[in-house]
Amino acid sequence: MLERRSALEKDLQQGGHEGAKGERGVKLGEVRGWSLVQASGFPDQAASFEAALASLLGASLPARVGDGVSVQGRTVMRVGPEHFWIVGPEKDDLAERLSQTVSPAVGSILPLSHSRTRIFIEGTAAREVLAKGIPIDFDPNVFKLGQFALTGLHHTPVLVHRSAADRYEICAMRTFAHSIWEWFTDAALPVGYDVMR
Structure with missing residues (x-):
């Protein structure tokens, strides 16, 4: 890497x-020493996407754009209606786990750290x-x-x-x-x- x-x-x-x-x-x-992942759901799949993301993170997602929550050493920020930025530790496997959990028909995962x-x-x-x-x-x-x-x-x-x-x-x-x-x-x-x- x-x-x-x-x-x-x-x-x-x-x-x-x-x-x-x-x-x-x-x-x-x-x-x-941080990582940044963008997780975006498609508008017609927003409920499925957010449920999968919340389940993987083990917490409720921020309800409004502009709000962030801290979850198990990560900060989850709602940057758009179906878009989240997740800031975590540098050696975080979250992007990989999200890619395995979120179907490409439901949303997309993009590492932005670099x-x-x-x-x-x-x-x-x-x-x-x-x-x-x-x-x-x-x-x-x-x-x-x-x-x-x-x-x-x-x-x-x-x-x-x-x-x-x-x-x-x-x-x-x-x-x-x-x-x-x-x-x-x-x-x-x-x-x-x-x-x-």
Whole structure:
């Protein structure tokens, strides 16, 4: 199996930067050691598809687009009416098991791990930095813990997931990783940042 190489390897070698008042209000880094599978059901087979997926995962699926649930070390996100992204550990056999369980007449399974990069930002100033370029209301009463949004950052499609109180994970196409990283480091200059390796 091919080993994944970081699209941000060189970027992560650079140090952080102090903010205007000498502070470092956020931490930036790359999420490592994960897998991503897209599971999609066909509209006329949605009930069968979702039942098979829920049975294999051993839990109820998120009911609404934008919601995510944690299940046995995985995060299941409903990204569309019959579409789910499942984030799990790096050495996960979920894609293979789903392919064996879900009939091609019911839905499709697509591993996406190698095509995506996940960047995290955490800290008390994370919402302030994100609000500079992502058109989401980051108020904690609106964008709640566990929720995510498919949106854009400088004309680049991204998925933003609120994974903890002051932590957000941004999943983007690998080819845009460097540009997105540069945007984050520029946007975080006023509040300061540390780079986590």
